[in-house]
Amino acid sequence: MDKSKKMVEDCSALPTGWKREEVIRKSGLSAGKSDVYYYSPCGKKFRSKPQLARFIGDAVDLTSFDFRTGKLLSSGVRKSKRLKNIHYDYNKGTRHDASLVLPIRQTASIFKQPVTLRTNHGANRIKADPKQDTKETPKQLFWEKRLNGLYACDITDDMLQSIDLPDGLSSIGPNLTDENLIQSLAAALHLCNYPIAGQTGSQSQLERNAGVYMNADQPPCM
DNA sequence: AATATCGGCGC
């Protein structure tokens, strides 16, 4: 068989590193029919959607994934590349950005990997409703830096102007741009059901060791 | 033995 490069293309609907291959049957009764295969980043070959689903588990929701075409099947798929990480949750009727599903580390591996987490020390935790407090999920510090370089746009693909940072608000943390802080605040307002108060630790503490003194539940600002 | 390819069952 052909040892040169196979016709294997990157699959946009799956994590980076996954490949898709389509081979046409050239003989037999089913000549002309095609078979579709996928290759995981570690090289394992998959030849059916059930087989694929068993390996990726809950990491990716494949209900809207069409195995044959390799694309997300929905009535109106956005063609913009900027939106390719955004999937639609048909159960809840809400959009989900992969970068906002925080506790899952984003790697090329098909296996879910544990994320090293920092638990908030009780002393510097923001006071919150006890009922909601039990349901809180841990976050990575400065996770919103992953939002850098992403922009909102309207249906005509025109970029929306980001709003300016209000006076009296300063960002805390390494290389955090004003725009990134805006994104962080917007995400906090969207995701949190408790007051957004910013950081409460002293400035010098935060500068010295953000890993210890930062409150990951609050945006990196004060 | 491992992999590529086609057959064909079952939904």
Add this chain to the structure above:
DNA sequence: GCGCCGATATT
């Protein structure tokens, strides 16, 4: 008709 996977061919 087609997805899926067993059966068979190929290396």
